[in-house]
Amino acid sequence: MEHIIEVKQLTKAFTYYKKDTGIIHSFKNLIHRNSLTKMAVEDVSFSIRQGEMVGFLGPNGAGKSTTLKMLSGILHPTSGSATVMGYTPWKRHKDFKQQFSIVMGQKSQLWPDLPAADSIYLNKCIYQVEQDSYQRTLDELTDMLGVRDLLHVQVRRLSLGERMKMELIASLIHRPKLLFLDEPTIGLDLLAQKAIRQFLRHYNEQTNATIILTSHYMKDIEDLCPRVILIQGGRITYDGELQDVNAEYGDKRIMKLQFHEHVEREILLPFGNVLHHDGITAVIELESSNIADSSRQLLELLPVSDVLIAEIGAEEGIEALFQRQS
Amino acid sequence: MKNANKYAVTFRFGLQHALEYRSNFFLSLISAFVPAVVQYYIWSTVYKSYNDTTLFGYSYEQMIAYTILAAVVSKLVMTNMEHAVSNDIKTGGLNRYLIQPISYFGFRLCHYFGQKLLYIIGFIVIITLILFVSPASRQLEHEPERIVIFILSIVMAMIISFLLSFAVSAIAFWLADISYFFVVTSLVINVVSGGMFPLELFGEGFRSAISVLPFYYMIYWPVNVWTGIIPSSELWLGLLWQLGWSVVLGGVAYMSWKLGFKRYLGLGG
Numbered sequence: 001m002e003h004i005i006e007v008k009q010l011t012k013a014f015t016y017y018k019k020d021t022g023i024i025h026s027f028k029n030l031i032h033r034n035s036l037t038k039m040a041v042e043d044v045s046f047s048i049r050q051g052e053m054v055g056f057l058g059p060n061g062a063g064k065s066t067t068l069k070m071l072s073g074i075l076h077p078t079s080g081s082a083t084v085m086g087y088t089p090w091k092r093h094k095d096f097k098q099q100f101s102i103v104m105g106q107k108s109q110l111w112p113d114l115p116a117a118d119s120i121y122l123n124k125c126i127y128q129v130e131q132d133s134y135q136r137t138l139d140e141l142t143d144m145l146g147v148r149d150l151l152h153v154q155v156r157r158l159s160l161g162e163r164m165k166m167e168l169i170a171s172l173i174h175r176p177k178l179l180f181l182d183e184p185t186i187g188l189d190l191l192a193q194k195a196i197r198q199f200l201r202h203y204n205e206q207t208n209a210t211i212i213l214t215s216h217y218m219k220d221i222e223d224l225c226p227r228v229i230l231i232q233g234g235r236i237t238y239d240g241e242l243q244d245v246n247a248e249y250g251d252k253r254i255m256k257l258q259f260h261e262h263v264e265r266e267i268l269l270p271f272g273n274v275l276h277h278d279g280i281t282a283v284i285e286l287e288s289s290n291i292a293d294s295s296r297q298l299l300e301l302l303p304v305s306d307v308l309i310a311e312i313g314a315e316e317g318i319e320a321l322f323q324r325q326s
Numbered sequence: 327m328k329n330a331n332k333y334a335v336t337f338r339f340g341l342q343h344a345l346e347y348r349s350n351f352f353l354s355l356i357s358a359f360v361p362a363v364v365q366y367y368i369w370s371t372v373y374k375s376y377n378d379t380t381l382f383g384y385s386y387e388q389m390i391a392y393t394i395l396a397a398v399v400s401k402l403v404m405t406n407m408e409h410a411v412s413n414d415i416k417t418g419g420l421n422r423y424l425i426q427p428i429s430y431f432g433f434r435l436c437h438y439f440g441q442k443l444l445y446i447i448g449f450i451v452i453i454t455l456i457l458f459v460s461p462a463s464r465q466l467e468h469e470p471e472r473i474v475i476f477i478l479s480i481v482m483a484m485i486i487s488f489l490l491s492f493a494v495s496a497i498a499f500w501l502a503d504i505s506y507f508f509v510v511t512s513l514v515i516n517v518v519s520g521g522m523f524p525l526e527l528f529g530e531g532f533r534s535a536i537s538v539l540p541f542y543y544m545i546y547w548p549v550n551v552w553t554g555i556i557p558s559s560e561l562w563l564g565l566l567w568q569l570g571w572s573v574v575l576g577g578v579a580y581m582s583w584k585l586g587f588k589r590y591l592g593l594g595g
Contacts, residue, residue: 069421072425073424073425074421074424074425092424092425094427097425097426097427098427100425101425102421102425104421107418107419107421109422111339113342113343113346114339114342114343114346118339118342121335122332122335122336122339123426125331125332125334125335126332126426126427126428127426127427
């Protein structure tokens with residue numbers, strides 16, 4: 001399969017001004033401003049094949065959105081190159097624009113005063129979708145998301161979840177080959193999150209569209225993306241199968257302990273890495289080879305009332321990876 | 327069905343937007359008329375007490391026609407879109423025009439004319455009323471050529487005003503919070519365009535200084551084509567000035583947006 005996205009050493013630097021708190025510094029800033037440079041994205045390279053679903057993961061401000069903005073042509077990079085569907089995104093070629101979509105969870109593209117149907121119709125005209133195909137896609141998408149009755153309701157009267165579904169319909173009306181989703185489930189309840197995940201998986205299977213997703217909800221990524229790219233401080237720290245994130249933790253176990261009286265943190269330190277401790281409960285990361293010995297000792301030495309031993313899940317794995325990197 | 331043009335749809339959205347806020351529309355019409363009515367009484371008193379036939383070069387009928395028309399034309403011409411545009415720049419609303427095959431300029435232009443459609447209709451009604459009902463305008467002569475140029479000049483004034491607003495809004499690329507700046511500029515533009523009083527009130531020197539600037543051709547000039555203050559010999563020349571300023575402002579808007587986009591950060595989301 002061909003690569004739909006090829007990114008080489010992409011870098012984006014922002015300059016910004018630093019201001020200390022206080023009115024004096026505000027005046028100082030009027031005269032002289034300390035200009036600082038922040039590397040939002042630094043030397044990022046990866047490639048993505050047609051039909052893949054890839055999750056971008058990273059803490060706030062890691063550079064996920066900046067990367068998506070460069071790939072969709074909103075931002076010019078400071079250096080490096082990217083080819084998306086054969087085009088350089090920031091040249092903003094008309095044929096390129098015709099083939100992708102970007103959905104930003106925090107930024108609506110719908111007109112708040114008009115029914116969603118109007119905004120969707122505007123997109124039909126912008127992308128010059130044929131009437132037949134428009135009607136078919138619209139029927140299909142509204143049925144799949146269960147929002148047919150809401151098409152003619154003013155967007156500002158819709159709930160957040162309903163609005164998000166409409167955003168998706170508006171973004172997919174021209175059947176893009178490539179879809180960027182920047183936190184599509186942000187602020188949604190569990191049911192709405194689930195509906196959107198199911199919908200995205202279905203859309204990917206049906207059309208073989210490439211989907212790139214950023215999210216803070218681990219469940220989104222676990223459910224949808226076999227492959228994850230971890231971005232931290234503007235750099236890629238992991239790129240590969242989600243299940244392999246845990247591979248290096250495969251020989252580790254998590255032990256959750258509950259005590260019936262206060263236990264000092266120092267007592268726990270010899271057993272392994274103490275991830276959490278508040279006196280009455282504690283979470284320790286242990287080598288699986290030591291698990292039998294350690295648990296015996298812990299139970300003998302300490303006032304343990306309950307114990308739970310678990311494998312490291314994807315969420316804990318990624319969390320641990322984030323902590324280690326920073 | 328053939329694909330409707332995206333700009334035609336945008337035009338319709340502008341109209342729908344105006345209809346959605348109908349009460350706002352009627353209130354803004356009233357807000358245009360209150361000062362006009364006040365001025366009507368002021369000028370009536372002034373003309374009576376002076377016993378002059380003309381003041382500042384205007385006959386009583388001309389002054390009243392100017393007052394009413396200037397109020398309506400300024401409502402028609404003023405775009406008030408600086409806030410929306412600078413907000414798009416500031417909060418990243420511009421992003422979608424970078425990723426979709428539609429131009430922001432074309433979008434704003436069609437939206438503006440769509441939004442003004444109600445005003446245009448209202449304007450035609452008022453002009454007709456003035457023309458056939460008002461005793462004042464019976465004194466004014468309206469040869470057909472003048473009426474044609476009047477209509478053309480209004481269209482050109484709308485274009486000039488749109489381009490000016492579009493160019494001014496580009497300042498938001500450099501300065502992040504300038505909402506008061508826009509309040510001030512639209513007020514100043516309205517006054518120096520003659521939206522409140524005929525420019526002669528500020529002195530002949532001021533009027534002739536302004537006469538080389540685009541503001542002159544936004545309200546003062548079209549209105550005075552109607553009142554007859556502009557002599558017939560200068561009608562086509564004024565239209566040429568309007569055309570010239572449209573080209574210049576178009577160029578300024580183009581350049582400022584081109585530079586602005588280079589600075590654009592695509593914030594938000």
